[in-house]
Every structure is written in structure tokens, then in C-alpha cells.
Amino acid sequence: MENTVETEEVVCRGRCGESLSAVEDAIYVIGGKWKLKIIIVLQELGNVRFNDLQRTIGGISARVLSNELKDLELNGFVKRVVHADQTPVIVEYISTHYSKTLKPVIMSLAEWGISHKKNIREDVFENK
Amino acid sequence: MENTVETEEVVCRGRCGESLSAVEDAIYVIGGKWKLKIIIVLQELGNVRFNDLQRTIGGISARVLSNELKDLELNGFVKRVVHADQTPVIVEYISTHYSKTLKPVIMSLAEWGISHKKNIREDVFENK
DNA sequence: CTGCATCCGACCGGATACTG
DNA sequence: CAGTATCCGGTCGGATGCAG
Numbered sequence: 001m002e003n004t005v006e007t008e009e010v011v012c013r014g015r016c017g018e019s020l021s022a023v024e025d026a027i028y029v030i031g032g033k034w035k036l037k038i039i040i041v042l043q044e045l046g047n048v049r050f051n052d053l054q055r056t057i058g059g060i061s062a063r064v065l066s067n068e069l070k071d072l073e074l075n076g077f078v079k080r081v082v083h084a085d086q087t088p089v090i091v092e093y094i095s096t097h098y099s100k101t102l103k104p105v106i107m108s109l110a111e112w113g114i115s116h117k118k119n120i121r122e123d124v125f126e127n128k
Numbered sequence: 129m130e131n132t133v134e135t136e137e138v139v140c141r142g143r144c145g146e147s148l149s150a151v152e153d154a155i156y157v158i159g160g161k162w163k164l165k166i167i168i169v170l171q172e173l174g175n176v177r178f179n180d181l182q183r184t185i186g187g188i189s190a191r192v193l194s195n196e197l198k199d200l201e202l203n204g205f206v207k208r209v210v211h212a213d214q215t216p217v218i219v220e221y222i223s224t225h226y227s228k229t230l231k232p233v234i235m236s237l238a239e240w241g242i243s244h245k246k247n248i249r250e251d252v253f254e255n256k
Numbered sequence: 257c258t259g260c261a262t263c264c265g266a267c268c269g270g271a272t273a274c275t276g
Numbered sequence: 277c278a279g280t281a282t283c284c285g286g287t288c289g290g291a292t293g294c295a296g
Contacts, residue, residue, distance in 0.1 A: 020168050022241035023234060027164065029244065033155065040148050050258055061290055066259060088257050089296080098247075105240050106151060108232040113150035115229070116157065178278050189270055194279060216277050217276085 029075055030102065034060055034068045039077055040106060042095040047081070049092055069093060077102075157203055158230065162188055162196045167205055168234060170223040175209070177220055197221060205230075 030036055034057070041056050042048055048056070054065050072078040077099040083090040158164055162185070169184050170176055176184065182193050200206040205227040211218040 018242070019172075019234060019238040020165060022238040022245070023164055023168060024241070025245055026237045026241035027161065031159070031161065033159065036151055036155065037148060040151060044147075062259070063261095063291095064289060067289095086257095091258060101243070102240065104236040105233075106147060108236045109154045110147040110150040112230065112233050113152070113154035114146070117150070117153055119226075190279065191271095191281095192269060195269095214277095219278060 026105070030077075030105075032068075034064065035072060035077075036102075036106065036109070038065075038068055038072060039095060039099050039102060042078060042093055043099065047092040047094050049090065053093060154233070158205075158233075160196075162192065163200060163205075164230075164234065164237070166193075166196055166200060167223060167227050167230060170206060170221055171227065175220040175222050177218065181221060 030039075037057055038053070041053060045056070050062075050065070050069075054060060054062060057065070060068075069078060069080070073080055076096055079094050079096050081092045081094060083092070158167075165185055166181070169181060173184070178190075178193070178197075182188060182190060185193070188196075197206060197208070201208055204224055207222050207224050209220045209222060211220070
């Protein structure tokens with residue numbers, strides 16, 4: 001699935017330290033516009049149902065959300081819980097223990113995002 | 129440009145804390161398959177020329193790299209330096225001071241990527 | 257409610273050829 | 277070397293309709 005990665009980039013792994021390859025792996029799994037946002041919402045809100053999740057995140061279609069959730073479940077970040085005793089059937093999504101390991105990543109991203117927005121507002125960074 | 133974001137998601141900002149919005153902003157700027165990788169290479173290697181950059185990163189086409197660099201320059205992460213006194217003209221890209229503020233993000237991502245790869249190899253995460 | 261199937265347009269991005 | 281222009285196939289993703 002990600003075998004294409006193993007061809008030419010081996011060269012750079014020797015030259016650039018391992019952070020490049022490690023970050024690449026991370027981005028491969030949790031990259032994209034939605035995955036981290038979904039994980040954050042599930043971590044902060046606990047059990048969330050499909051439509052609530054869609055509304056809370058905002059701007060994501062059912063199809064895309066469905067695909068993202070499947071992906072996240074496959075990778076162990078999300079657990080799908082079906083309450084079959086209800087009518088109609090209720091489905092809840094919850095964040096797994098493993099998704100908690102992303103806390104540091106989410107924290108640093110959130111902090112950077114906040115300070116970045118501040119910098120933009122204050123128009124810093126004309127150069128440098 | 130990202131005004132669509134301001135419509136319905138205001139709801140969730142009140143409910144989910146600011147990390148969602150902050151992470152969203154971060155992803156908007158440094159998200160995607162290449163941006164962080166480019167920044168990492170420039171930070172580790174210093175001045176890098178276009179073709180070297182392309183080779184070092186691996187798997188990125190000239191067109192995409194060109195676009196990404198333009199983007200990164202616009203956002204103040206990368207500086208383009210032209211040595212006009214050479215023939216043919218030499219162009220180097222260097223990381224800016226501002227891109228250094230991404231260090232914590234890169235660090236946490238790299239660490240998570242490493243441990244994630246380990247977990248995958250050892251087949252952890254069957255459930256939870 | 258919780259999704260999946262299908263259609264279909266928009267956009268991403270590779271390949272190639274070309275300029276300065 | 278350092279890109280840009282064009283072509284063009286593949287994928288992304290919205291809209292709609294339907295099923296469990």
C-alpha cells in the first residue's frame with residue numbers, strides 16, 4: 001500500500017536523519033483535512049453518533065465522513081459501537097486508547113495554530 | 129478563502145474548546161503531503177537548490193514542488209535566494225526563522241511516527 | 257438514523273516539452 | 277539549472293437516491 005515510498009527515498013533517510021521518514025509515516029496515517037479533527041471531537045465529546053459528528057465537525061459530507069471513520073477504525077483510532085437493542089439502531093463512535101497517544105501531536109499543533117493566527121493578525125513575518 | 133469555515137462550525141467552537149479550530153488552522157497552512165517534509169529538509173540541510181530538493185524529498189514532481197515552495201514562501205516558511213552573479217543562475221531555498229516555530233510540531237509528529245511504526249510491526253492495537 | 261451505491265464535475269498531479 | 281505550459285488520466289468529493 002505504501003510500498004512506493006520505499007524506492008528512492010531510502011537515499012534521503014541516510015542523509016536527513018530519521019525525522020523525515022517518521023513524519024512521513026505520521027502524515028500518511030493521520031494526514032488529510034479531517035482525520036485529526038474527527039479524533040479531537042471524539043476525544044472531547046466522548047460517544048458521538050454519526051450525524052452529530054457530521055454536524056459538529058461541519059463541512060464534511062456523509063460519504064467522506066464514512067470513509068474517514070472506516071480508515072480511522074482500521075488504524076485503531078476509533079471504535080464503532082452498535083446498540084442493536086434500539087430502534088432504529090444507534091451507532092456511536094468513540095476514541096480508542098491508542099488515539100490518546102496523539103495528544104502531544106494535537107497539543108503542539110493546536111498551540112502552533114493559535115500563535116500562528118496571532119502572528120497573521122499582527123502582520124508579522126513580512127520577511128524572515 | 130476559508131470563509132466556508134465560519135458558518136456552521138461556530139457552533140462547535142463553543143462546545144469543543146479551541147483546539148479544534150486551532151488544529152484546523154494549522155492543517156490549513158502546513159497540511160498536505162509535502163509541506164512539512166520540505167520544511168524539514170530545508171531545516172536539516174540549510175541552503176538547498178531546486179533540483180537537489182526534489183531529489184532529496186523523492187517522489188515529488190517539479191510542478192508540485194514549485195507550487196509548494198510558492199505556497200511556503202507566501203506563508204513565510206521559506207525564503208528564495210537568487211544568486212544572479214552565476215551562470216547559469218543559481219537559486220537556493222532556505223528555511224526562515226518563522227519555520228523554526230514548527231519545531232515542536234515536527235518533533236511530536238516524528239516521535240509519534242516512530243512509535244507508531246513500532247506498534248504496527250508488533251501488531252498491537254487489535255482492539256482499543 | 258446510519259450509512260452505501262451511483263453519477264458526475266472539479267481538481268490534483270504526472271509526463272512531456274519548452275523557455276530563460 | 278530552474279522552473280513554466282499544456283495535456284490528460286485518475287482521484288476526490290458533492291448530490292442524490294436508496295437500503296437496513
